[in-house]
Amino acid sequence: MKESSDKKHLSEFREISFLELLSKLYTEPGKCAENEQKQKIKEMNELIGEMDEEEFDSVFTIELFNKMDKMIEEKELLLEDAILLLKEMGCNKVIKKLWSVSFNCSSLCKRLMKMIVDENRKKEEKNENLLLYLCECYLLLHNDSEKLPQKLLSICLSSLLKAALKKEKRKETQSDVEIVFAALSNIGQWVRIEKELYMNEMIEIIKHHQEHHNLTHIAYLSAWVFLMDRSFGERGLEEVIANELHIARETARELEELAKCVDWENEEETKRKKEAFLIKKWISLVTSQFPLLISQKEDNVELLHCLVQLCRASRGNGRKIYRNCANIFQIVAEVKKVSVEVLIKGRAIDVMLEEMQQSTLDVDVASGCLRFFFEVSKKLDGNDDIEIYEDKRKDIKMEIFEKIEEEGFEDEVTNIFGIFFIFNGEYYAEMSLDLTDYLVNK
Template sequence: MSAGDEGIQEMNIVGKFLKLFDKLGGCNENEQKQKIEEMNGLIDEMSKGEFETISKTEMFDKIAEMIEEQKLSLSNALLLLKHMGYFKVLKGSCKCGFDGSSLKKIFEKIILEENNKKGGKNEKLWANICGCYVLLSCKPSPGFFCICKPFLLNAASVKEESEEVLKEVEMALLALSCTGFWQNFEKDLNLNEIKDIIKYHQIHRNLTPLAHQSAWKYMICRLNFENSLEGIMVNELHFAKEAAKELEELSKSVDWKRKDDKKEKETKEVLVIERWFGAIYDYFFSCTLRNEELAKLIASLVQMIRASRDNHKDICNGCLDSLRCAAENRNVEIDDLLKGGAVDAVLEEISQQSLNYWTYCCPEFFLKLSKRLQEEKKDEMEETKRKELKRKIYDKIEEEGFDDYIIGLEHFLFVEHFSLYYPGEKWERDFILL
């Protein structure tokens, strides 16, 4: 080991990364590749804050300069940039200097030049460039995304199951999942491709958990803009059943007893679980069809609340937020919330929490149910069912002795706290009495 390498060993993780980065320009291509593999390993060990320390505009400008001066090959640069983009999205980092850098302009130039070629494109290189561009951008141009999307879809549709291909598929789907609502103002003509990717996975189980979740996220972001999409998700792809199955499988790989409050150090499985909550919340928020599989999904969230309550509060809170959203949506049957155990789980959580933001989710869960159950039904059978559900829920609350406690929480949260934001608004203190 050289004296310089010994010095790197003694530095903190950010220092080690920057030291290796400074050495890239003076290496041949093979040495560069070796150092980049070390740098990618260091990125995997970083917290989100440490990553945001290195992903400054100055670093991307330096990479652009090295590419233009032929001190760093484009293929080696992509090895590093793909990994940085992957980490940025997986960790949910919003602080990345790529958008303001000269490297972004270089990528856009390459994308335009390659797109204008009549033929002879290197599909793998092209998909990597497009993937890097989308993953690293916080605000990518919709025009450039439209160019990139077909190539990312092609890369995501490869059926070969080698480790290298699975990683490329995962990267392409992760990039597609980043697009959020950018293209929702116009009809998405590529939903059939995503649907086929999900259906193929349901038969062959060929995708990684992150790739599978990313495919669903791409689709679910368009739920409010494609009238036929929910029918496909419910009747053909069975979103609720698939999401429940994924949560159960991922939970087997989580050490629920590990006491570690540092979210940045969470395992990949935990990060994928947290990404599922965004898709599940959006589905509960938007769904309009009766879905008999929702009780199973709710039961999976309840199981995860109980597993994560002590040592993984972010997961527990994500589950509670999803259940709160489900309680508000009139198209989610209250009976499914009861069958799935949501009422019991929220009551259990109330008994354990101190007053904080997430305590608000619990009484609001019952507030939403209360408002729905106070609505009289014109149909006599529906009215009978409504009264029966009211009694079941109140009996659970009374049996556990939480009626006065919930009213106290509601008074604190809504009267004392939210009156600051809604002056003059009158809040009902006895909402839980249904």
């Protein structure tokens, strides 16, 4: 109760602090020194960065957005300062996956929509930077993107992709492009966008980064989120993602680089470090979109091997990352295009066997292990329509059996079987009750 009360007071403090700073920002229009204005903006941005979903939703209400709109109208809040605040709000909302529809219903939302259309209509006097900033704010803060007006979406895409094509490695440019991709990644996967509006540009951007590494980790991840969200029902784009842009290989490379920056012995670091946060987001992307990652066998093996290493590294102090990695292997085993040979070479079977040797078992991971070996058994028996030459199938099956026998994992499989039924209280209806199916007998 005390923790809940403390959190409530913290939330109220941040809300009051933000509103006070906003109200005092222009108490004396024209007399407040520019450095004071920037300092207040900085303080508000710091408060925004500390907010969780509950606090964000309680602070950024329709009333607050309407108040900001009125202050802009009455020139109590300069548009450029409002943009700085709105971009900070939006970036935190998108990166932390916060949900709030307050902006959609506000007068400020309507103002930005009108300003975007009006600015885009201009010919000689068009301010490209202003148009970009308005589009960023609008897309970052908007939720329920299925209802985005197509005309407005087309304008925003054109402006954002033009900015995203900047290829300098300067820190300022990278920071600007990071915001662009955060805005693009907030366009939901159910929004239909014609490929002509984005595909060539996105392929160019990703290929250039693969060669020159000019994007930040956050920007690169956001670029992939946007592109993979567009692939729903687009077989041609799926082929490009898997075999031309090599998403499996790139995911492995990103995870390896990020994992090197995390001290896995430090439990607090695995919870709060930016790289650990990005690892979770990459794993979330892999989990939700794994069938799209299926490409060349070598890429699949490389990705699985990377996930295995990450699983082992995070087993002690990064339990959330660890559980998510372990769950991925179950999902991978269910994908028909993934052969048992890939599971062996990628070391996925090794890490699942290791999990069964742990003295304490997470129930979700334990049930995932059962499901994993059930799927492996189906593949080996040829029940999943994958063509495996009989001799090769026998060799692979023998290899798995010998590994289980050599490591003495039979008892662990039995223990998982008991834990799964006693504590979970349920099982997959199609799962076999014959324990030998999970032992993968000769």
